Amino acid sequence: MDTKGKMMISCKEATFLISKKQQDKLTRIEKIQLTFHLMMCKYCRRFERQTKFITKAIKKMNRRVEKQGVPMQMTDAQKQQLRQKLNEANR
Secondary structure (H helix, E strand, O other): OOOOOOOOOOHHHHHHHHHHHHHOOOOHHHHHHHHHHHHHOHHHHHHHHHHHHHHHHHHHHHHHHHHHOOOOOOOHHHHHHHHHHHHHHHO
16 A cells, blocks of 8 residues: 555555554554554554454464464353453443
8 A cells, every 4th residue: 555655644544554563564654654643543543452452362362272282262251251352442
C-alpha cells in the first residue's frame, strides 16, 4: 500500500500498517504516519489493541502446544474466556 508523501493516512492504510507492524518493521515515515493517525482515531487504536491481544494469545497457545507436544484445541470455556477478554479490550 502506497502511503508515501501523505501525512494523514486513511483508516484502511492505518490498519494495513498495524498488521504490517505485527510481522515486519515499519519505515520511519510509516511509523510517523501511523502514530499521527492513532492519535486521532479511536477505532484504529482499538484495532491495534485487538491485533496485539490476538497475536499474544496465539504465541502463548503455540508455546503450550510445543511444550505438550500435542495439538491443542480450545474448550468451549476457553473460547468464552477469549471472547470476554476481547470484549474487555474493546472498552
